Amino acid sequence: EVQLVESGGGLVKPGGSLRVSCAASGFTFSGYTMNWVRQAPGKGLEWVSSISSSSSYIYYADSMKGRFAVSRDNAKNSLFLLMNSLRTEDTAVYYCARGPTPVIEDYFDYWGRGILVTVSS
Amino acid sequence: QSVLTQPSSVSAAPGQQVTISCSGSSSNIGNNLVSWYQQLPGTAPKLLIYDNNKRPSGIPDRFSGSKSGTSATLGITGLQTGDEADYYCGTWDSSLSAVVFGGGTKLTVL
Numbered sequence: 001e002v003q004l005v006e007s008g009g010g011l012v013k014p015g016g017s018l019r020v021s022c023a024a025s026g027f028t029f030s031g032y033t034m035n036w037v038r039q040a041p042g043k044g045l046e047w048v049s050s051i052s053s054s055s056s057y058i059y060y061a062d063s064m065k066g067r068f069a070v071s072r073d074n075a076k077n078s079l080f081l082l083m084n085s086l087r088t089e090d091t092a093v094y095y096c097a098r099g100p101t102p103v104i105e106d107y108f109d110y111w112g113r114g115i116l117v118t119v120s121s
Numbered sequence: 122q123s124v125l126t127q128p129s130s131v132s133a134a135p136g137q138q139v140t141i142s143c144s145g146s147s148s149n150i151g152n153n154l155v156s157w158y159q160q161l162p163g164t165a166p167k168l169l170i171y172d173n174n175k176r177p178s179g180i181p182d183r184f185s186g187s188k189s190g191t192s193a194t195l196g197i198t199g200l201q202t203g204d205e206a207d208y209y210c211g212t213w214d215s216s217l218s219a220v221v222f223g224g225g226t227k228l229t230v231l
Binding site for chain 2: 037044046047061062097107108109110111112114
């Protein structure tokens with residue numbers, strides 16, 4: 001069974017940094033693209049970033065470029081999102097989601113339960 | 122303001138059918154594949170439809186997807202109270218080099 005479990009969320013002050021993680025199990029992690037999608041309270045889905053299976057290709061949403069950094073450790077079946085210069089508008093539930101292939105795709109076939117990141121003074 | 126446009130809400134009675142539209146442009150829906158997600162209250166999104174009209178294993182055939190030009194449609198037949206959820210369309214936007222989603226449609230089964 002595919003499982004994606006996010007961790008590392010919490011409360012951070014504006015301008016601060018936070019790293020969230022996603023532990024994957026139930027599939028060959030190194031064979032799939034991984035992604036982050038967020039959802040602000042009461043709002044819709046917003047794509048954050050995608051990283052290909054070998055980390056060769058990385059994409060970010062414009063509003064995250066230069067502030068967020070995605071990475072993965074295939075040996076540890078883990079995905080990471082380092083968020084710097086956080087703003088109040090970054091407050092959201094951050095979902096880890098699997099892409100269906102090793103290359104960047106436009107849909108996500110499995111999702112974690114999400115982790116809440118709150119940016120507030 | 123979402124790149125893809127969906128109605129904010131739709132409603133229908135149990136047993137009836139409903140369609141949810143998703144409108145975009147040539148840089149996204151017009152030249153890329155569309156997916157649909159269901160988000161039940163308090164839960165993570167779940168893939169319903171991918172590649173315009175394909176259903177993942179375990180998704181009942183009451184759910185269907187179609188695409189024409191720069192618009193896509195999700196259809197749900199035989200509505201059940203358990204179908205009450207938010208539904209999102211998504212695709213790749215070639216101009217933005219980004220995955221884009223619609224703003225979501227809340228389905229109420231009266």
